[in-house]
Amino acid sequence: MTNEELLQIIEQAARDKVTELNLSGKGLTTLPPEIVQLTNLQTLDLSYNQLSSLPPEIVQLTNLQTLDLRRNQLSSLPPEIVQLTNLQTLDLSYNQLSSLPPEIVLKSLKTTINGKLKSV
Template structure:
């Protein structure tokens, strides 16, 4: 999946005020900064990607209760 397709999913989730967003298995190397638009998210599934670090932008998702990260390559968490 291309970056533009991922950003499209994020934008749609923000517009529709979704509480769950599944970005599982999309071969993401990083989480696009546009994720901060998704202020209603309570669950974010990032499993089975290639993510090596988590952006501090995740801290802006104040409603987030579940963050699913297994099967990534994360080396540090801010």
């Protein structure tokens, strides 16, 4: 998926005030800052991509309850991710994580950290 196509999807989803967005398996390597336009988003599926990092702006998705990041290439998470206070499910399975923000374990996630972590 090209960056232009992704921006079009984000703009349309923002206009439609979607609460769920599935971008699984789209070959994404980055997320554009425009993702913050999705203020109603509750579920975001970014699994099976090639994301190596998340933009700090993701914390502006304050209604986010489920974030699926499994099977990417994440080596770390932005410390700001702990600001997603409504987040209940976070799937980080099969990434390259070597550490996590310490505050993340204090959150009441239904599904905490799954999968292959090098060390936590």
